[in-house]
Amino acid sequence: xxxxxxxxxxxxxxxxxxxxxxxxxxxxxxxxxxxxxxxxxxxxxxxxxxxxxxxxxxxxxxxxxxxxxxxxxxxxxxxxxxxxxxxxxxxxxxxxxxxxxxxxxxxxxxxxx
Amino acid sequence: xxxxxxxxxxxxxxxxxxxxxxxxxxxxxxxxxxxxxxxxxxxxxxxxxxxxxxxxxxxxxxxxxxxxxxxxxxxxxxxxxxxxxxxxxxxxxxxxxxxxxxxxxxxxxxxx
Numbered sequence: 001x002x003x004x005x006x007x008x009x010x011x012x013x014x015x016x017x018x019x020x021x022x023x024x025x026x027x028x029x030x031x032x033x034x035x036x037x038x039x040x041x042x043x044x045x046x047x048x049x050x051x052x053x054x055x056x057x058x059x060x061x062x063x064x065x066x067x068x069x070x071x072x073x074x075x076x077x078x079x080x081x082x083x084x085x086x087x088x089x090x091x092x093x094x095x096x097x098x099x100x101x102x103x104x105x106x107x108x109x110x111x112x113x
Numbered sequence: 114x115x116x117x118x119x120x121x122x123x124x125x126x127x128x129x130x131x132x133x134x135x136x137x138x139x140x141x142x143x144x145x146x147x148x149x150x151x152x153x154x155x156x157x158x159x160x161x162x163x164x165x166x167x168x169x170x171x172x173x174x175x176x177x178x179x180x181x182x183x184x185x186x187x188x189x190x191x192x193x194x195x196x197x198x199x200x201x202x203x204x205x206x207x208x209x210x211x212x213x214x215x216x217x218x219x220x221x222x223x224x225x
Contacts, residue, residue: 004156026150033212038205040122040166040217041217042119042202042215042216043215043216043218045213045214046211048211049210050211058212064127086205088155090156092121092156096211099157099210099211100145100147100162100206100211100213101162102159102213103158104149104156104157104158106154106155106156107155107156109156112136
């Protein structure tokens with residue numbers, strides 16, 4: 001089974017802190033994604049990556065950056081956390097062969113105070 | 114600009130009833146339409162998907178109906194069970210692209 005793990009289930013940070021959210025997948029998938037999920041807004045794509053060291057902006061990249069140094073790991077970085085970044089963050093991965101099927105991690109619920 | 118519109122936002126169905134969730138899209142380049150199911154505390158998981166060359170796909174109690182001319186597709190859950198209580202997302206993607214455009218989700222509650 002594909003497994004996507006996220007480093008934390010719950011995280012509490014202060015405004016202005018630099019926040020790292022880590023995601024690891026164990027199926028050698030080429031594609032990885034970061035979403036945020038908010039009530040009534042669904043899943044919104046922040047960034048995605050097709051390959052190591054490659055990144056593409058999604059629909060809402062402002063205030064975020066990403067890093068993909070290894071194929072299995074995709075990090076989301078909040079350079080200076082703000083209260084409006086309080087949300088559920090979901091990581092997903094997919095293979096190039098079956099690119100349309102994404103496998104999601106359990107999510108990280110981030111609270112920025 | 115919302116590219117996939119999903120309704121209703123929430124739905125309560127009695128056990129044994131039929132749950133129906135609808136989605137509409139504008140982008141005619143979309144050629145793959147999956148539905149994801151998310152239980153509380155979990156990430157979404159692929160439930161069922163359809164391509165526009167067929168009008169219906171059935172897997173167990175779950176059926177996708179697709180109307181290409183109307184640019185609409187829907188999920189039907191027959192004989193709904195309390196264990197089906199979850200949030201359902203429709204999505205769409207374009208051939209050759211890995212990204213999915215999601216609807217805003219429908220929270221389904223199946224009452225015992």
